[in-house]
Amino acid sequence: MDLKGKVAYITGGTKGIGYGVAESLLEAGMKVAISGRKLEDAQKAAKSLSNDADLVLGLSSDVTKLQDEKDAIKSIEEKWGQVDVVLANAGVGHFAPIDELEDDKWHQMIDTNLNGVYHTLKASVAALKQSKGYYITLASLAGTNFFPTAAGYNATKFGVVGFTQAAMLDLRQYDIKVSTIMPGSVASHFNDHTPSKDDAWKIQPEDIGQLVLDLLKMNPRTLPSKIEVRPTRPDKK
Template identity: 50%
Template sequence: MKSAFVTGASKGIGFAVAQALVGEGYGVTITARNEQEVRDAAARLGENALGVVCDVRDEAAVEAAVRAHEERFRGMDLLFANAGVGKFGPVQDLSVEDWRAVIDTNLTGVFLCVRACTRLLAASRGYVMTLSSLAGKNPFAGGAAYNASKFGLNGFTEAIMLDLRPLGIKVTQIMPGSVATHFNDHTPSEADAWKIQPEDLARLTLDLLRMPERTLPSRVEVRPAQPPRR
């Protein structure tokens, strides 16, 4: 059985990706910080899912989660690094704590996950996908921390693509625009119908996995096809 490790997967994009992978016969470990949420999500995914409480900012927690995955599934074919947070506001009002929360989750957390998973992914000639954002190339007022984390994540992902390619590991950065998720305490509704849906990114994930081994889409930008007119 192929297997995947998906961070930030109790809801939204991460859950949709995990659900699609389970549907394709993968064993999937999902992580999130909230114990009840990750357990409930794993139960909804079924017997081939393992839910692990993990704050990706915590090196020891990441390594423990990867060990739990290996014990359950023996190997790993995909790391989908999705966990992310957003803190927004003018830079002069941004607290050091909020800055660190964003950078440590969105950037350092991905580094910790990649480092912990590389051995398993090299053994399977697997795949790393990072969930970045168009905010990683398009800055906006109030986005100092978030923009910095996603600009950094794009650079990090491009660099590790070069590091890991000789090991047979593919690396892709996925950069969506507006997505209908619970990000930043948003509750999706019918008003979000024009946005990219989590299941759209799940389908993209499966499409990337089905690419011929010789071909690597290393950067994928995704936008709503018909954004509302202003």
């Protein structure tokens, strides 16, 4: 894919991994729309990415609502006329033993992590058919490795991996490429964490940005459909 002038949409793009990917795509010459639940936050993040309003767009969208995602895609098409790359990145995590996990937290993870990636794809698939574009989900190593206190989170990320792989088989007939990225520990704001120098050993958001660029630059005949990525050397504590 020739990236110059191509248009990307990133959910959960106001900070962390989404923001880091947005930076990488802008540096590669793309135009980028980012969304968050609060319009003020999205617009503030967009302005910090670039002062050029022709290159970046901040949108409000709650991925748990299909209409929000349809409205976001419509806004992008009205501004730039196309959507070439979509990164379904928005996600939440709550961790507790299953007998202690609160019902509302279970449903929030299902609605955001799993229903969200479905809504984002359903809203953008027509545009991706037109552009022969790329749809990428941000899953997790928790989508293949289960662990205590993560029954809800594991359920959503296992679901994201399965959803993305099946969607890949459905959509490649339209020359749409579909991949899922499954990171381990990332220095991000996930789960209300504030990144610091103690996170230097972790994957950095810009590393995921580089990985997305590598996928986009892959020869069209080749599709890395599921990518596991982890820190080279875990923290020794």
